[in-house]
Amino acid sequence: MNSSDAIVQLRGVSRYFGGVTALDNVNFSCKAGSIHGILGENGAGKSTLIKILSGVLGASEGQILNNGKQVSYRSTAEATADGIVCIFQELSLVPDLTVAENIFIDQPPRRMGMIDNRKQRQMAVELLARIKCEDVDPDAHIRELSLSRRQMIEIAKALAKNPRVLILDEATSALTSNDVETVYDLMNELRADGVACIFISHRMKEVDALCDRLSVFRNGQHIQSFDKGGLNETEIVQLMIGREITAQYPPKRSTPIGETTLSVSSLRWENSLKGVDLQVNAGEIVGLGGLDGQGHKELLLGLFGALRGMTGEITFQGGTYKPSSPAQSKRQGLALVPEDRKTEGLMLEMSIGDNILLPNYKSVSQAGVINGRLANEAIAKAIELLQIKVGSADDPVETLSGGNQQKVVIAKWLMLNPDIILLNDPTRGIDVGTKQEIYRLMRDLVEAGKSVLLYSTDYAELIGCCDRVCVMYDGRIVSELEGDTLTEEAIVAASLNIHKDDPA
Amino acid sequence: MTFLSFSKPADRPLLIALLTTLVILMVGTAYTLTTQGTAPLLTPSYLLQQLQIGSFLGICAAGMMMVVLLGHIDLSVPWTMTAAAMMATSVGGPWAIPAGLSVGLAVGLLNGFGVSFLRIPSMIFTLGVDSVLRGLMVAHTGGFAPQTKASPLMRYLAADTFLGIPVAIFVWAFVSIVIAAILTKTGFGKSIYAVGVKEGAAYLSGIRTRRVIIGSFVASALCASTAGVLLAGYSAKAYQDMGTPYLLPAIAAVVLGGTHILGGRGRYLGTLIGATLIVFLNSVLSIMQMPESYRQIIYGVVIITMLLVYGRGKQN
Numbered sequence: 075m076n077s078s079d080a081i082v083q084l085r086g087v088s089r090y091f092g093g094v095t096a097l098d099n100v101n102f103s104c105k106a107g108s109i110h111g112i113l114g115e116n117g118a119g120k121s122t123l124i125k126i127l128s129g130v131l132g133a134s135e136g137q138i139l140n141n142g143k144q145v146s147y148r149s150t151a152e153a154t155a156d157g158i159v160c161i162f163q164e165l166s167l168v169p170d171l172t173v174a175e176n177i178f179i180d181q182p183p184r185r186m187g188m189i190d191n192r193k194q195r196q197m198a199v200e201l202l203a204r205i206k207c208e209d210v211d212p213d214a215h216i217r218e219l220s221l222s223r224r225q226m227i228e229i230a231k232a233l234a235k236n237p238r239v240l241i242l243d244e245a246t247s248a249l250t251s252n253d254v255e256t257v258y259d260l261m262n263e264l265r266a267d268g269v270a271c272i273f274i275s276h277r278m279k280e281v282d283a284l285c286d287r288l289s290v291f292r293n294g295q296h297i298q299s300f301d302k303g304g305l306n307e308t309e310i311v312q313l314m315i316g317r318e319i320t321a322q323y324p325p326k327r328s329t330p331i332g333e334t335t336l337s338v339s340s341l342r343w344e345n346s347l348k349g350v351d352l353q354v355n356a357g358e359i360v361g362l363g364g365l366d367g368q369g370h371k372e373l374l375l376g377l378f379g380a381l382r383g384m385t386g387e388i389t390f391q392g393g394t395y396k397p398s399s400p401a402q403s404k405r406q407g408l409a410l411v412p413e414d415r416k417t418e419g420l421m422l423e424m425s426i427g428d429n430i431l432l433p434n435y436k437s438v439s440q441a442g443v444i445n446g447r448l449a450n451e452a453i454a455k456a457i458e459l460l461q462i463k464v465g466s467a468d469d470p471v472e473t474l475s476g477g478n479q480q481k482v483v484i485a486k487w488l489m490l491n492p493d494i495i496l497l498n499d500p501t502r503g504i505d506v507g508t509k510q511e512i513y514r515l516m517r518d519l520v521e522a523g524k525s526v527l528l529y530s531t532d533y534a535e536l537i538g539c540c541d542r543v544c545v546m547y548d549g550r551i552v553s554e555l556e557g558d559t560l561t562e563e564a565i566v567a568a569s570l571n572i573h574k575d576d577p578a
Numbered sequence: 579m580t581f582l583s584f585s586k587p588a589d590r591p592l593l594i595a596l597l598t599t600l601v602i603l604m605v606g607t608a609y610t611l612t613t614q615g616t617a618p619l620l621t622p623s624y625l626l627q628q629l630q631i632g633s634f635l636g637i638c639a640a641g642m643m644m645v646v647l648l649g650h651i652d653l654s655v656p657w658t659m660t661a662a663a664m665m666a667t668s669v670g671g672p673w674a675i676p677a678g679l680s681v682g683l684a685v686g687l688l689n690g691f692g693v694s695f696l697r698i699p700s701m702i703f704t705l706g707v708d709s710v711l712r713g714l715m716v717a718h719t720g721g722f723a724p725q726t727k728a729s730p731l732m733r734y735l736a737a738d739t740f741l742g743i744p745v746a747i748f749v750w751a752f753v754s755i756v757i758a759a760i761l762t763k764t765g766f767g768k769s770i771y772a773v774g775v776k777e778g779a780a781y782l783s784g785i786r787t788r789r790v791i792i793g794s795f796v797a798s799a800l801c802a803s804t805a806g807v808l809l810a811g812y813s814a815k816a817y818q819d820m821g822t823p824y825l826l827p828a829i830a831a832v833v834l835g836g837t838h839i840l841g842g843r844g845r846y847l848g849t850l851i852g853a854t855l856i857v858f859l860n861s862v863l864s865i866m867q868m869p870e871s872y873r874q875i876i877y878g879v880v881i882i883t884m885l886l887v888y889g890r891g892k893q894n
Contacts, residue, residue, distance in 0.1 A: 380782060404784030418782050421775040423842070432772055433784045435765025443763050486783070 080139075081106040081270045082127060082158065082239055087136030089122050089294075096122040098294040099136070104239070104287075109261055109271045111285030115314055115365075115533070115566070119294040120274050124241050127272070128160035129153030140239075151180070157238035161228055161245045169217035174198035176216055177231045201230045206256045221345070222250045229257065240264060241272045244367075246280065258284060276365045278307065278570040290314055307572055308563075315533070315562040322510055323538030324517040331541075332356030334389075335494050335525040338377070341386030346372040348549035350386070354494060354525045359516055361540030362529040363565045369549040370529045371413060374496045377527075378410040379403040391493060404433055409487035411480075413498040419483040420471050427453045427467035430486045437489070456485040461511065477508030484512070494525040501535060513539050533565050547571045591836030591888045592848045598884065599855040606862035619865065630744035632857030634805045634812070636850065637750055638824045639831035640757045641801025643849045644794040646832050647761075647774045649841025650693060650700035652798045655828060657711035658685045659806030659821030664715055666807045667726040667816045674729035675807055682803025683796060685711065690792030700795075715818075723818060728811045736811030746808055753801060758846040760797070770794055774841030827856050830881050836888065 080103035089097040097119045104110045114120050125131040126138070129147030137144050140156055147153040150160070167176045174195045175182075183193040198212040207226050216224060225245065232240060242261075246254050261271050261284060275281050281288065282302070289299040290313040297313050305313070334355050341350040346369045354360045362370045376384045379397035388395045390406060397403050400410070412418035420429055430453050431438060438448040453467050460481040464474065471482055480500055487495060497516075501509045516526050516539060530536050536543050537560055545553040545568035553568035555561075606619045618624050638655055645652045658681065666678030685707060692703040728736075738745050761767040769790045772780040781787045805824065810816040835852030837844025859880060863873045 378782070399786070400782055400784045401786045410782060412779075412782050417776065418779050421772055421779060421842075424771065424775060428768060428771070431768065432780070435768060439765055442765070443759075444765065444768075 079105055081141060083139040083142075084123075084126075084133075085137040085139065087126060087133045087138065089126060089131060090134045096294050097126070097133075100294075100296045102289060102296050102299070104270050104272055106238070106270050107265050107268045108286045109265055109273055109284055111281040111288045112272060112274045112291060113281065113288060113310065113314060114291035115531075118291040118314070120291055121243065122294070123291070124160055124243055124272065124274065127153070127239075128158055128241055130160075154180075154235050154237075157236070158241070159232045159235045159237035159239070160241040160243065161232045162243055167216045167224055167227060167231075170215060172213050172215055173202070173210055173219075173227055174212040176227060177201060177212075177234050179231070181235075197234070198230075201234055204233065205230050205260060222253050225249055226253055226256070229260070237269060239270045239272065241274075243274045244276065246275060246277070254280075276570060278310075278572045282307075307567075311563055311566045311570075311572075315566055323535075324514050327358060327520070327541050329357045329521055329523075331358055332523055333392075335391060336377070336395075336527070337389045339387045341373070341376065341384065341388070343372055343376055343381055343384040346549055347376065347384070347386075350546075350549070350551055352544060352551060354527050356493075356523050356525055357520050358541040359520055359526040359528060359539055361536040361543035362527065362546060363533065363536050363543050363555075364546035364569045366531070368546040368569075370546050371498060372549075373546070374410060374498050374527070374529060375412075377403075377496060378408055380410075404490060404492075407490075407493035409490060409492035409495045411483050411487065411495065411497040411500050415476075415479055415483050420479060422472040423470050425468045426457075426462070426464055426471050426474070426482055429471050429482050430456050430467075430489065433486055434489045452489060456489055459488065460485045460515070475505075477504035480504055480512070481508065484515070488519075492524070494527065495519065497526065497528045499530055500528070502531065509535075533562050536560075536565065537562065545569055589836070589845070589848075591834075591884075592845065592851055594884065594887060595834050595836070595848065595851045595855050598880075599851065599858055602855065602858050602862050606858070606865055609862075609866055619862070626744055626747065628857055628861045629750075629854075630746045631812075632853060633744075633746040633750035634809050635824055635827050635831065635857060636853040637753050637801050637805040637808070638828040639835075639849050639853045640753050640846070641798035642828045643832045643835075643837055643844065643846065644757065644761075644770065644797040644801075645700065646829070646837050646839060647770050647841055647844055648791060648794050649774050649777075650791070650794070651829070652689065652704050652795065652802075653701060653825065654685060654689060654704040654708040654711065654799070655802045656819070656821035656825045657708045657715065658682060658799050658802040659809065659824060660816065660819065661685070661711045661715050662803030662806035663810035663816035663820060664718065664724055664726075666732065667724060667728055667810055668718075670726060670729055672729070672731070674732055678803050678807035678810075679800060682799040682801075682806075684799075685803070686796030686799030687792065689799060690795035693795065694788040694791035719818070721818070724816050726815065728814050728816075732807055732811030733814065734811075736808040737814075746812070749804070749808060753804065754846065754850060757797070757801075761846055766790065766793055771842055774838075774843075776842075828853075831856050834881065834884055 083103040084100050087097055087100045088095065100123065112120050122131065126133050129150045129152050132146065138146065140158065145156060168179065177198050178194050182189045183197065184190055195212050202208060202210050202212065205226055207223065210219065210223060216227065219227065229245065246257055249257065264271060273281065273285060285302055287299060287301050290297045290310065292314060332355055334353055336354040338350055338352040341347050350373055364370060372381060375381050377397060379399045379402055388397065395406065416422060431449060434452065435444065438444055438452050457464060457467065462478050462481045462485065471479055474482065484500070500512055516528065520526055528540060542554060542556045543560055543565060544551045545555065545565055547569065552571055555564050603619055607617045610616055610618060642652055642655065662678035662681040665681045666674040669677035689704050689707055692698050693700045735745050735749055740748065761770065769780065769785045772783065772785060773787050773790050777787055806821060809820055831852035832849050833839055834855055835844065835848030835850070837848060859877065863876060
């Protein structure tokens, strides 16, 4: 592309978070009057890219040009004033304000210093008509609207700012198919008006139908940009993978598979789980693959009893199992290592020992009173088993490194000797050495006849660790990969739901 | 013994509160020495008498600490005390004390249920329960001072002495040992801290958070009713509004003792020191014959100043 007709341009932009490189020397440009799709796996740098473009984050290095002029935004307000507007994945609407108030929340029309409600309402009606949401009452409160309608209001809010560059980050994922059509029409309209749309979506078909140009990101690098039709799906998937192996994995299953530990059929919960079928056997590590937000988190929490109102059949250890609370699941022999160890897994300011004992007080108490000797033995054993590097078990957990913190989470559950351990991305943000120890540990557990259900955002890890990988898409398991079929290509393809006929 | 150690940085508030208590005693003594030439504050009999009166506050504070550690608060203490006292005196005889304590048990269960199951903020729910109890008691007594008398056992526990020491102090000590043991030696106690730090993480750790919350509110209400029964024994009868002067000092004692008002942090020893501090602050102010208005001002300033000092320590 000729850089002169680019509306926004990045030159050599990098962004570091501490020692982690999120964007690495990215050159990227986007033309006015076009729809530009951005593709990449989790953690490829897509979100960082749009955050830099829209002023949420600053670039550590490099230049950003808007209309040929170098800019550096310190806030989204500055970017908005310059015509760059972003619709984020997370909704930014205030539930207790009205539709009209939300749309004009940052720049309401004023008269004599006061908000001109009549004009605001009238402008809202016009905008709503533009996104074909005439049925929405501008005086309705946001909390009364459906998720899809809220997302549409979010789009109206962005349009109210008259963007020249509109960034949509997964903005269509919550929409009903009718609204999706409307958004497509709208984007085509905007394109005709000379607006540049940057479109991030995990739905390959959408990207294919809509975009003029595609860019693939991987590991924070801009791999390649090409016009629509330049590459086929297989080639795009190839571009999205292709990274070096960073960890060594222990050898796979040596014991034969045992009996079925956990079997789940047509599990449903609200909008997140839409009929999950899954089987986990003794002696095997089953992986859950897929992109963020496809229901894996809800599946693990649901199995552990932390979700209310889940329906479906679950058998566990041969009996019917109805998860009702984590306390009950714990007693039945399940354990969950949650997604965020800092807010869900650990009490950061409490001591290492207290954290390890937290689910286990019963086993170290006699007549309800903690036996100090038993407690100390249990803590010492756990620290020894997982080789947690601690000064003293009385130190607060927050003094440990990320990897050692994660080991504490795992340790507290292993003390209960669970039959199945559910792990939600246990190796995120921890060092390679600790990762390998955790892989080894999982393998030891299944060799001892336990089961492991592992969600990971790292496909290499799924392939290296798991005996079988179930890929989730839109609240369902769409593909099961095992043995020779377990490849990165297959996982990525299944994550984008392009492997074969759409099961829906 | 770890119970008496002040080695950790988190124990700084305890040390400051302890020193402040001593300073208050010294200031009071200096005042009496210069004005009267005596030092009544430092005589054992005076100290014991003050602690005897302070035991009602101390017991309330012990219970309050259990809910503050969760990040909650129990504002139903005043009328739980009063209701327990009134029920105890109207039942009378050997069943007086069980009657008073069962009021506490019932109120605690109700508070715990409202906060853990109905998810109503404790500040609102316990305030409502306080008001309901007050209405019930006014209906029960017709709004007059009840004519019933405390039972002999209540009199003994609150007003008598054993080996020259007021029995009320033994009751306070007993409650203290029980609460301290629960907090440090049982899974329930540790779970209280965990829920106070992060309820979601505690829940995902398989802790039955609702039971923990109910248990803590029951502990608080049981302590309040114990204090109410004792106070009725001390005064020989129950009277309207007898619990009201204890609510804010109980919260103050807990917070001055270094317990974090948002939950998760604090040691029982701190609450003990905090209650003692308030007791002696009150008695020194009354010895100085300070007018009520100034007493209230000084009281408030001391609490705010100390919390400011604690806050400084945490930022470093």
